[in-house]
Amino acid sequence: MTGRRCVLLVVIALLVGATAVGAPVAANEAGNGAENADTEAVGLEGIDHLVANDEELAAHVGEYRAATEAFETELDELNATIDRIEGGNDGDLGEAEAMLERLDDRHENMTTQETELRQYLLTATSEGNATGTFDAIATINDRQEDRTAALATSTDAYVTAVEDRRSDPRSTVRMTLFGSLLGGLVVGIVAGAAVPIVAAKRVSEKMKLSRDVSYDRKVVLIPVLVGIALALAGIAVLIVLGGGAELLEVVR
Amino acid sequence: MSSRWSRRIAVSVLSAVGIATLGATLAMAASDGSTISAAIDATELLRSTRSLSEQMVIIAGGGLLLGIGVGVVAAAGITYWLKNRRIERRLQ
Numbered sequence: 001m002t003g004r005r006c007v008l009l010v011v012i013a014l015l016v017g018a019t020a021v022g023a024p025v026a027a028n029e030a031g032n033g034a035e036n037a038d039t040e041a042v043g044l045e046g047i048d049h050l051v052a053n054d055e056e057l058a059a060h061v062g063e064y065r066a067a068t069e070a071f072e073t074e075l076d077e078l079n080a081t082i083d084r085i086e087g088g089n090d091g092d093l094g095e096a097e098a099m100l101e102r103l104d105d106r107h108e109n110m111t112t113q114e115t116e117l118r119q120y121l122l123t124a125t126s127e128g129n130a131t132g133t134f135d136a137i138a139t140i141n142d143r144q145e146d147r148t149a150a151l152a153t154s155t156d157a158y159v160t161a162v163e164d165r166r167s168d169p170r171s172t173v174r175m176t177l178f179g180s181l182l183g184g185l186v187v188g189i190v191a192g193a194a195v196p197i198v199a200a201k202r203v204s205e206k207m208k209l210s211r212d213v214s215y216d217r218k219v220v221l222i223p224v225l226v227g228i229a230l231a232l233a234g235i236a237v238l239i240v241l242g243g244g245a246e247l248l249e250v251v252r
Numbered sequence: 253m254s255s256r257w258s259r260r261i262a263v264s265v266l267s268a269v270g271i272a273t274l275g276a277t278l279a280m281a282a283s284d285g286s287t288i289s290a291a292i293d294a295t296e297l298l299r300s301t302r303s304l305s306e307q308m309v310i311i312a313g314g315g316l317l318l319g320i321g322v323g324v325v326a327a328a329g330i331t332y333w334l335k336n337r338r339i340e341r342r343l344q
Contacts, residue, residue, distance in 0.1 A: 090298075097295045104288045155287040162294040169305035176308045180315030187316075188323020193331040200335035207342065215332075215339045223328035231321025237314035243304060247311070250301045 041065050043139045046132035050124060057124065060117045064140075067106065067113040071147070074103040078154050085161040100158075107151065114140055174251050184234075188227065195223045 039045045042065050051058045081096050090096075118137055125133045199219040206213045238247060304311065 093295055093299050093302075097292060097299075100288055100292045100295065104292075107288065152287050155291045158291045159294045162291075162298050166294075166298045166301050169301045172305045172308070173301060173311065176311045177315045180312040181319040184316040184319020184321075185323040186319075188320035188325075189327040190323075191320070192324035192327030192329075196328055196332040196335055200331075200339065203339055207339070211343060213339075213343075215336050217332070220328045220332040224325050227321045227324030227326075227328065229321070230317050230324065234314045234316070234318030234321055237310060237317060241310045242307065242314050243300070246300050247304060249297065250304050 042068055043143065044136050046139075047121070047136045050129055050132065054124075057120060060113070060120050064113040064117045067110045068143075071103075071106045071110045074099065074106050075150060075154060078103060078158060082154065082158050082161050085158075085165060090165060110147065111144075114144055170250060173247070177247070177251055188230075192223050192227060196220055 039048055039051055039061055042061070044051075044061060047057070047061075051061055077099055081091070081099065084091055085096075118140055121133045121137055196219055200215060203213050203215045238244065243250075
């Protein structure tokens with residue numbers, strides 16, 4: 001009887017003790033898990049106590065986290081695109097451009113969320129809830145600096161990779177344009193000089209018979225008019241069909 | 253009294269932090285935006301260059317016409333001026 005009672009009492013004591021110690025810990029862990037889901041991911045666990053009691057702050061943190069994830073996804077895609085371009089596969093440049101525009105949008109959204117969250121924390125601090133807010137603002141600032149540095153590194157690497165890929169076609173365009181200009185200039189000089197030279201020879205021969213000769217300006221009128229027409233036609237072709245300003249930017 | 257001063261100091265510190273943060277944010281936003289813009293510009297330029305490198309006949313034709321035109325005008329004008337001077341000298 002005494003032995004059974006003792007065993008029963010020990011079992012009850014153990015159960016009560018386990019409940020008293022374990023239940024609050026488990027409840028606390030569960031609560032923190034739910035509440036910290038957003039803050040931990042973005043390094044703001046220091047303001048868990050504020051997030052737990054402030055729905056608006058929780059919403060700001062949630063949006064900040066979502067913006068961070070969206071931005072990082074796009075940055076990963078940019079880095080993958082850099083690897084692909086450096087590997088010699090440009091893929092669809094239109095898609096790369098669309099990805100960069102998405103990155104720009106998400107970067108802007110990220111900046112907005114950072115500003116709003118910081119502003120909210122500053123307001124909360126001025127209202128007396130200062131515990132953890134300064135650290136949280138410092139964390140946001142640090143993460144922003146890291147993000148800026150990562151973005152600058154990736155975009156610089158992307159520009160370098162794209163510039164490298166542009167080198168060959170740019171040489172082709174330059175060679176084609178300047179080669180044809182030079183060739184045309186040589187042909188034009190020979191053709192343009194021929195007419196006044198032939199006319200001058202005729203005048204020289206006539207001068208042997210009479211001094212009443214004239215070397216009329218009309219001899220160059222036709223070549224000059226034809227030359228101007230050809231030059232305008234060339235400019236029109238280069239502007240209308242060759243892209244004009246785009247061509248200048250490419251060969252620059 | 254002391255708590256009022258503490259509150260004023262806290263508000264001042266907060267204002268300074270806020271202004272510094274806003275300035276840093278604006279500066280970072282401006283620099284980040286420009287790096288993405290530079291990447292977009294570089295992509296557009298690569299596309300343009302690729303596209304133009306496939307239009308070699310048009311570029312060569314335009315360049316040739318422009319070169320011939322400029323060459324003809326310059327050579328005809330200069331040659332006429334030189335020959336005219338020589339002929340006038342002989343006639344004098």
